[in-house]
Amino acid sequence: MTEDPRQREMELPPRASSLVESLRDMGYSLRTALADVIDNSITAGARNIHLLADTHHAAPAIGILDDGVGMTEEELFEAMRPGTRNPLETRSADDLGRFGLGLKTASFSQCRRLTVITRKASAVSCATWDLDKVAERDRWVVEIPDNADHVRWSGRLQDNGTLVVWEKLDRLVSPDRQDGRHDLVRQLDEAATHVEFVFHRFLSGRVGGRLAISMNDRELRPFDPFHSNHPATQHHPEETIRLDSGEIRIWPVTLPHHDKVTAEEWKRFAGPEGYVSNQGFYLYRNRRLIVHGTWFRLARQLELTKLARVGIDIPNTLDADWKIDVRKASAQPPAPVRERLRRIIERIGVPSRRAYTGRGARLTEASRLPVWRRVQDKNHIFYRIDEQNPVLAAFRDDLDPARARDFERILRLLASTFPLEALHVDVSAIPEEVRLSQIGSEDLRVIASSMWHILRSRGQSPTEIEEWMRSAEPFRARWAETSRVLTEICKSAGSTENR
Numbered sequence: 092m093t094e095d096p097r098q099r100e101m102e103l104p105p106r107a108s109s110l111v112e113s114l115r116d117m118g119y120s121l122r123t124a125l126a127d128v129i130d131n132s133i134t135a136g137a138r139n140i141h142l143l144a145d146t147h148h149a150a151p152a153i154g155i156l157d158d159g160v161g162m163t164e165e166e167l168f169e170a171m172r173p174g175t176r177n178p179l180e181t182r183s184a185d186d187l188g189r190f191g192l193g194l195k196t197a198s199f200s201q202c203r204r205l206t207v208i209t210r211k212a213s214a215v216s217c218a219t220w221d222l223d224k225v226a227e228r229d230r231w232v233v234e235i236p237d238n239a240d241h242v243r244w245s246g247r248l249q250d251n252g253t254l255v256v257w258e259k260l261d262r263l264v265s266p267d268r269q270d271g272r273h274d275l276v277r278q279l280d281e282a283a284t285h286v287e288f289v290f291h292r293f294l295s296g297r298v299g300g301r302l303a304i305s306m307n308d309r310e311l312r313p314f315d316p317f318h319s320n321h322p323a324t325q326h327h328p329e330e331t332i333r334l335d336s337g338e339i340r341i342w343p344v345t346l347p348h349h350d351k352v353t354a355e356e357w358k359r360f361a362g363p364e365g366y367v368s369n370q371g372f373y374l375y376r377n378r379r380l381i382v383h384g385t386w387f388r389l390a391r392q393l394e395l396t397k398l399a400r401v402g403i404d405i406p407n408t409l410d411a412d413w414k415i416d417v418r419k420a421s422a423q424p425p426a427p428v429r430e431r432l433r434r435i436i437e438r439i440g441v442p443s444r445r446a447y448t449g450r451g452a453r454l455t456e457a458s459r460l461p462v463w464r465r466v467q468d469k470n471h472i473f474y475r476i477d478e479q480n481p482v483l484a485a486f487r488d489d490l491d492p493a494r495a496r497d498f499e500r501i502l503r504l505l506a507s508t509f510p511l512e513a514l515h516v517d518v519s520a521i522p523e524e525v526r527l528s529q530i531g532s533e534d535l536r537v538i539a540s541s542m543w544h545i546l547r548s549r550g551q552s553p554t555e556i557e558e559w560m561r562s563a564e565p566f567r568a569r570w571a572e573t574s575r576v577l578t579e580i581c582k583s584a585g586s587t588e589n590r
């Protein structure tokens with residue numbers, strides 16, 4: 092292209108002192124920042140990563156030490172450059188990076204002083220970004236110390252590997268807060284839990300050999316949100332979606348019901364946000380968890396489907412399609428994938444937003460609710476007592492007309508005062524403790540028996556009645572007892588008929 096001589100040009104490099112402060116606010120938290128630095132260590136082929144935190148020192152510091160390939164001095168300087176690599180560039184298939192920014196943006200989000208010491212082929216190189224110096228000089232200058240011995244933990248560097256050190260943790264410990272250090276310890280604990288979660292497939296050794304990560308020498312253990320090894324976990328058929336730029340693998344799972352796991356497991360797999368919020372897709376990019384607990388607006392997070400979790404594996408060639416962000420903490424499925432995802436979740440019983448009306452109604456179909464009816468009009472859903480229910484109808488038919496009308500009124504009163512809000516609050520907060528009240532054995536016997544006689548008098552066969560009661564509450568849940576009652580009835584009915 093030839094330059095247009097009439098056009099004026101001017102170079103406007105970003106103002107270092109201002110831009111460097113903006114780079115700090117890309118929305119990282121301590122845990123997402125640590126995960127971003129760990130990504131680099133994994134990409135560098137590390138087998139052991141040590142997260143180090145010195146919270147007792149007057150000037151607390153955090154270190155991330157790996158035994159990966161390390162960098163030459165030239166590579167280190169390039170690594171320290173903000174925007175060192177172009178996101179449009181093709182990366183190797185197991186590279187967890189994309190933007191050439193993470194090391195800097197993640198570190199600056201937590202500290203004002205970032206030092207990287209690295210060793211490759213026994214040569215040690217070191218460089219430091221000190222944001223106070225950048226601000227003061229208003230220039231992008233890195234410090235290059237002659238010797239790295241003074242840097243905390245530098246003695247732990249192996250023959251090959253890299254140590255990232257964060258100092259001046261202004262965002263993590265505010266000097267005027269008494270509880271600052273205590274809060275840092277809490278955040279580090281949370282970060283360790285996060286690392287056990289997002290890197291669980293590396294920690295469990297299922298991907299290319301085992302990776303060990305420790306926090307202050309405590310070994311971190313993988314947390315698999317699918318509870319894959321539990322016998323009561325249901326694994327639904329996997330699917331693959333092939334796009335020009337890569338392949339997507341999808342594996343839906345239903346977690347074990349709470350009576351199949353210990354109370355401790357139930358709580359652990361709920362996660363801090365609970366089962367309802369943690370249902371949904373779990374998106375892994377190169378086996379590293381990016382996003383979890385969302386249906387990507389394809390379905391609602393319902394109590395009914397709280398145990399559904401659907402894993403999605405994408406390669407890094409699909410980054411642009413999925414709109415992966417710098418923090419590796421948000422993504423959106425591209426249009427051609429959305430429809431497939433919708434079909435997959437519907438198949439495993441998650442009513443998609445579109446199908447909710449139909450499926451919701453089916454899941455609570457009348458045969459399951461012999462006393463209550465779910466009624467839906469255009470805008471509302473009601474729960475009513477079914478006055479045509481055989482037991483209720485038979486009782487009403489025995490009353491004189493005035494009492495019968497009173498009885499119907501009472502039923503309507505009960506339905507209209509159903510404690511919907513209290514129930515909703517309880518079911519959302521502590522679903523495992525919410526139970527229907529049980530009717531006693533004698534009541535069950537009387538109701539089952541009168542139901543049987545009423546239906547029989549309407550001409551239904553014993554097999555038909557049994558079939559129906561087997562799927563209707565309260566008999567379904569207490570089928571062993573109900574079945575005994577029916578056997579007794581049949582026996583005595585049989586002897587009457589024989590006489």
Ligand SMILES: Nc1ncnc2c1ncn2[C@@H]1O[C@H](COP(=O)(O)OP(=O)(O)OP(=O)(O)O)[C@@H](O)[C@H]1O
Nearest residue numbers: 131132135161170188189190191192193194195253
């Ligand atoms: N621990 C490490 N070991 C070896 N090389 C590293 C390490 N950390 C960073 N690098 C090098 O520095 C480069 C820049 O890292 P940075 O995290 O800033 O960007 P990225 O990983 O390329 O992309 P992203 O912004 O998506 O993280 C990396 O591409 C890698 O070459």
Ligand SMILES: [Mg+2]
Nearest residue numbers: 131188193194
């Ligand atoms: Mg990176």
